[in-house]
Amino acid sequence: MVQYARTGFDASFAALSDATRRGVLEQLGRADASITDLAEKFDMTLTGMKKHVDVLEQAGLVTTEKVGRVRTCKLGLRRLEEEASWIEKYRQRWCARFDELDKVVEELKRKEKIDGRKKRE
């Protein structure tokens, strides 16, 4: 399990270690773009850009979709969704605990009140 995670991180770090690839992510953050668009913007050959996009795609940072002859690239939302879903899971776990803790707190409050009453009597 840990091994899988680590592989994912290595891929992400490798992908982010290159200035062009970071630029591509920034660009895709603004708008989806085809490989041709990106190649033009970064003044590179199509083949060169395709290699960069492949690296980003393998790291899960970018997804691509080919429609006809155009391959459109977008930010890899999958990863963001994954993160959102595990945070939600984490929240639910605490939520469940805290709902139980509510009961303990109510019980202690009641007990304190009874004890207080006894002391006064």
Place this chain on the structure above:
Amino acid sequence: MDARRESEPTMKNDTTVERKSERELVTTRTFNGPARIVFEAWTTPELFKRWWAPKSMGMSLRSCEMDVRVGGKYRLEFEHDAMAFFGTYLEVTPHSRLVWTNEEGGEGGPVTTVTFEEQGGKTLLVLHELYPSKEALDAAGTGAADAMVETFAQLDELLLTLGASVGRS
């Protein structure tokens, strides 16, 4: 005052979680009781056991040892032998602050800080988990820990199935 209304828990308070930075998760929740009571529920093993492993988690605590003082250790064991959570208390300020390490995951474990802030008879609880690195938090999220729980649940099922088939033959 309406005694009945007072004794029944009012609407549940919201639990919010925020990834405050690459290394931090912050959870907040308000409790309808004074800080000293909420603190007691976090630091008394018999009480802690009652809420830490709710039924929806599918597991219950078999044992819970807590030596709540600076440098003191805690150890929580789930019914599955291999599942244990343990660490050391780094700070203990009665009714207001607890800090402990989470050492079951090796060096990647977070440091947990819980603060209890009383406001008008209610307590705002802030649970802050600081991981040693972004990767450690990501790894926790992508589920090394959760996956482990699921693995055990699956193993349980498998053992049941095996038990059943052995019983039949």
